[in-house]
Amino acid sequence: MKPYSQMTKAELETEQEHVLSLLTDARELHLKLDMSRGKPCKEQLDLSMEMLTDLASAKDCLAGETDVRNYGVLGGLPEARAYFAELLGTTPDCVFVGGNASLQLMYDLISKAVTHGLKNSPTPWKNRKTLRFLCPAPGYDRHFRITESFGFDMIPIAMTEHGPDMDYVEQWVKDPDVVGMWCCPKFSNPDGIVYDDETVRRIAALQTAAPDFALIWDNAYVIHEFDTEYREFPDILSLADAAGNRDMVYEFASTSKITFPGAGISCMASSPENIAYLTKLIGVQTIGFDKINQLRHVRFLQSKQHTLELMQKHAAILKPHFDVVLDALETEIAPLEIARWTKPKGGYFISLYAMPGTAKKTLSLCKEAGVTMTPAGATYPKGQDPFDSNIRIAPSVPSVEELREASRILCLCLRLTALDQLLKLT
Numbered sequence: 001m002k003p004y005s006q007m008t009k010a011e012l013e014t015e016q017e018h019v020l021s022l023l024t025d026a027r028e029l030h031l032k033l034d035m036s037r038g039k040p041c042k043e044q045l046d047l048s049m050e051m052l053t054d055l056a057s058a059k060d061c062l063a064g065e066t067d068v069r070n071y072g073v074l075g076g077l078p079e080a081r082a083y084f085a086e087l088l089g090t091t092p093d094c095v096f097v098g099g100n101a102s103l104q105l106m107y108d109l110i111s112k113a114v115t116h117g118l119k120n121s122p123t124p125w126k127n128r129k130t131l132r133f134l135c136p137a138p139g140y141d142r143h144f145r146i147t148e149s150f151g152f153d154m155i156p157i158a159m160t161e162h163g164p165d166m167d168y169v170e171q172w173v174k175d176p177d178v179v180g181m182w183c184c185p186k187f188s189n190p191d192g193i194v195y196d197d198e199t200v201r202r203i204a205a206l207q208t209a210a211p212d213f214a215l216i217w218d219n220a221y222v223i224h225e226f227d228t229e230y231r232e233f234p235d236i237l238s239l240a241d242a243a244g245n246r247d248m249v250y251e252f253a254s255t256s257k258i259t260f261p262g263a264g265i266s267c268m269a270s271s272p273e274n275i276a277y278l279t280k281l282i283g284v285q286t287i288g289f290d291k292i293n294q295l296r297h298v299r300f301l302q303s304k305q306h307t308l309e310l311m312q313k314h315a316a317i318l319k320p321h322f323d324v325v326l327d328a329l330e331t332e333i334a335p336l337e338i339a340r341w342t343k344p345k346g347g348y349f350i351s352l353y354a355m356p357g358t359a360k361k362t363l364s365l366c367k368e369a370g371v372t373m374t375p376a377g378a379t380y381p382k383g384q385d386p387f388d389s390n391i392r393i394a395p396s397v398p399s400v401e402e403l404r405e406a407s408r409i410l411c412l413c414l415r416l417t418a419l420d421q422l423l424k425l426t
Ligand SMILES: Cc1ncc(COP(=O)(O)O)c(C=O)c1O
Pocket: 038, 100, 101, 102, 103, 104, 140, 184, 189, 218, 220, 253, 254, 255, 256, 261, 262, 266
């Protein structure tokens, strides 16, 4: 098959008829497949079942002197703080261990900045006229929803293969209304980009006009390689400290994609002074998070090395899921030159760039044929992809067999929308 751009109008029309009939046949299958959210599949969840029986007696519930069944220890069990500190390459005094979701800690940080201000805020953010937030895009839809819900101006920052376009970031942070930035530095959602050392160094050394600038460093995929050896990632907290930005960074992580999403444990890491300031505020809303869950996680996961061994089992399950989709794209779409896509080594997503102006239509065709994907545009602030091109594929949940079907349908839909677009132009 030759590239669509090299086809005559007649050839395009013949191909359109052919693809349409294949898609009509596929619709008859009445499939119901979901590639919309990055979450572990059942076999992955099964890997952590042993954890649920770890605390069987009252004696098991003692962490040193602490009975984890009772109130207290707001900042998290020392064992859990040490566990996350090792994972992130920082020290336990920088770590606050929260509840079941890092997203909640992120929301809460922004919310507290608005209502009470951060440690270095001259005034709570609610008193400021304009609030701007830098949003590397495409990015994680739920990040953008948080800043959208507080009415911030969201400034899209282009992603490059090295991370966010730092020339723009360095210019934007000179604006005192720019109060923060979202980052997903390792296996970014959705592009799977790992920020390179130079980008991390430049981010750590940002000269921000806002004294309370909040760099949100969402390290959700810190140990989530599935197609390569684990690689250490620089510790942003010590780099920022060395660059004079001790209080700028708020790092987040969780065990959502290590054990059970929604029933794992999460953490926020920052300067000890920021952690002390925020712990005081958090102490108004809760007496403490779920320490039973913290203890069983620490007992089950043990250490970074032990967790990496578990992550290899996740990798062995995940990789074939990604391979099926990537193989289909390579065979069905690459020769036609109508899209490009990422080939991630970790994380949970493949990010596909369809012919500009066709992503929404492609996904609505997929839906009609029984394949649900993250809505087009979701990966951009306010759900608006300026090119209507990016499609986020989450291949973890469907079985390999189902993925074969779903990928076939996605490829047909990509072909059909590209053909429609090209025929409009001829
Ligand atoms: C970048 C990123 N951050 C955070 C989360 C959610 O993490 P948690 O379950 O800890 O709230 C996700 C989930 O997909 C994610 O992709």
